[in-house]
Amino acid sequence: MADLILWRPLQDLKKEMDRIWQEFFGKELLTERWEGISWAPAVDVSETDDKVIVKVDVPGVNPEDMEISLMDNVLVIKGEKKREEEEKKENFYRVERFYGSFMRSIPIPCEVEEDKIEATYKDGVLKIILPKKPEEKKKVIKINVEK
Secondary structure (H helix, E strand, C coil), X not given: CCCCCCCCHHHHHHHHHHHHXXXXXXXXXXXXXXXXXXXXXXXXXXXXXXXXXXXXXXXXXXXXXXXXXXXXXXXXXXXXXXXXXXXXXXXXXXXXXXXXXXXXXXXXXXXECHHHCEEEEECCEEEEEEEECCCCCCCCCCCCCCC
């Protein structure tokens, strides 16, 4: 039987693009700190008048294995999808599901009320609601210009 090879087309594409950029510019542009991160979940960011809503697809990830933080208006979501215990009798023909650590950094376009942030996890989707800080009313001063 042939050896099982994990197929990760996006990582292969990244390696090829890194090689091309390195050949063109003569140096590596991406740092090695990303090497341990093998996948990144899909994210939707939307905004209403009073909140920013972030939805993250993380099926199979335990909420206990995720860490959410906000610093300088950047929402950081870290976590790990752990590999399921394999049954030794199985012979895999294809492995496409991602496992391992992930991290997403999402810039938030406005100031938020940190103490009112809510996060829920349902059906593999992490939903984070970031209430906006109410903007202070700006005082309008009318200035007469003499002719």
